[in-house]
Amino acid sequence: MDATPSRSRVRRSLTPLAAGACAIALAGGCTGPGPAPAAAPAQQAVVSRAAGDLEDRYRAVIRDVLPSVVQVGAGDGLGSGIVYDGKGHIVTNAHVVGDEKTFDVSAATGEKVLKASLVSSYPEQDLAVIKLDDVPDGLRAAEFGDTDEVEVGQIVLAMGSPLGLSSSVTQGIVSAVGRTVSESSSGGGTGATLADMVQTSAAINPGNSGGALVNLDSEVIGIPTLAATDPQLGDSAAPGIGFAIPVSMVRTVADQIIRTGKVTDSGRAALDITGRTVVDDDYRPAGVAIVTARKGGAAEKAGLRSGDIITRIGSTRITTITSLSEALAGDDPGQKVKVTYTRGDASRTAEVTLGEI
Template identity: 85%
Template sequence: MDASPPRSRVRRSLTPLAAAVCAVALAGGCAGPGPAPAAAPARQGVVSRATGDLEDRYQAVIRDVLPSVVQIAAGDGLGSGIVYDDKGHIVTNAHVVGSGKTFDVSVATGEKTLKASLVSSYPEQDLAVVKLDDVPDGLRAARFGDTDAVEVGQIVLAMGSPLGLSSSVTQGIVSAVGRTVSESGSDGGTGATLADMVQTSAAINPGNSGGALVNLDSEVIGVPTLAATDPQLGGSAAPGIGFAIPVSMVRTVADQIIRYGKVTDSGRAALGITGRTVVDNEYRPAGVAIVSVVKGGGAAGAGLRSGDVITRIGEDRVTTITSLSEALAGDKPGEKVTVTYSRGDAKKTAQVTLGEV
């Protein structure tokens, strides 16, 4: 699966955190034994206790959360999921379930593979909910955290089934928040543009998708979904750059699917058009041509029509359908944006009140 972070492309990988202690001995002008040598063991003891405390926290989080992370087999593919409630609902990525309707799920509470059925998939946010046909005793739902409390530098653990290795755990930090990335639609992704993503250095490999990104309070703060690839290296994985859907969006989508069987309020902004990428005389992407406008939508209300070519949303340049989606990703339905477009040889602008996807 490919995707693009703010101006690059995306897939999956890890840079582990490491701690090193360096003891430096100073010599010269100091004769005979002194207090310095005795200080080294004390310092080593402090470091050992600190390391032990961190290891204890890691192990406690793993004991708390890993039983809530499952492996999902969908056709020939494998992915991960998180137990959402005690009724057997499991949240995962839409690209994990694909077009499937039934799945084999392996849970931590037993060796027997369980059957699950699709409740609904929402590819626009790359999320889906499946439900176990029979809920086993002892199934444990995960605890979900607060997106607003996620900060750069927090230590996180990624849990899932990378490369089919079930119940695997990797670690890293929150590298950034509020990233907008776009998945490839041709490499297993849904082609969605995803806003407010959590960037992490924890490994996100094939099979991690749909699993849990967890803080040291044993709370799920995101669903690992993508990891970066470097186009200059032929699409090879870019180590230490992965992305997770924030827990606020996970809750919004999962709660609606469980309650209504579908997403009824996406919270995602739309112009109210269908469009296609157009190129200039040198065959470079140059804008999005409007194929049709939605009757009663924002673009129609602002006077845009079929044949207009959108080149900017506010200050953001628009050259492709993907860049148009990225330009709108941080906006909300009901907000107004300035759309710059060309009609024939004339350059125009319009104030468009955004609708909803």
């Protein structure tokens, strides 16, 4: 799955949407030429109360969470961030901070622009932590939920600064969980392969990156990071297909950065190699050649060496560096996997105990 990071460059183009061609009746479907039959008063009352209750919950969530979502200015780019604690730490995406070390932070409550500095960036998981130079009174940290409780069909709100429009809110559902997506390395992306992503139908646009995906209990369940692209639309964003880094990974990375200034335990499996994609006689991707196998690393311990070409991990065919990263994304450090590779003209297999990124 190709996806692009949602980082805004301030320039924006807003296109009005046309009204729908047909109305939707209570029971579903489009009305015909004549008027739709009126719902019974009792049904109308029930629907009206349910709609009012849902609107009230939306408003409550927005009141609870939006003050904890900030706009992050990094050089000439804009993104979003979430207040992580009362000490001024803000978690965002690595592709939002880029190579910058200092940032302008604007809160939803409209205070003056605040200055912040980079604590550390972890591009391998596209996460970063920055810290306000001066912590204002009343700074409110967000509440973070539980990844294990995220379910398909859950209503969610995405909060951030799409296209530089600060404090924007969109709504949708959790469309899927456990997605593995590879981020483009062009356009400011990190090129990371990200596992266990939350897929959502809530609109994710440039500038939403680093913001909050929130459930109706006012808990952050993910950080919107990527929007899927459709090659048939000229690689523009595919509507209704966005991805958020799950809150479990956000906590894992942010807690380590805040505690030690770096990530020492990624929880991500690795072969401990550097590699490159190789092609066959028809110039089609055909595997990953090992350029170097780190001494004492997972691959080297299993007998793999420079020049070997990896073609499978378990039953998964490997053709490119990206497919290798995606195959490993669902595995854990210490797990044993069967690696199929070629050395010269011979095909071989090895059992590899995976290392850690």
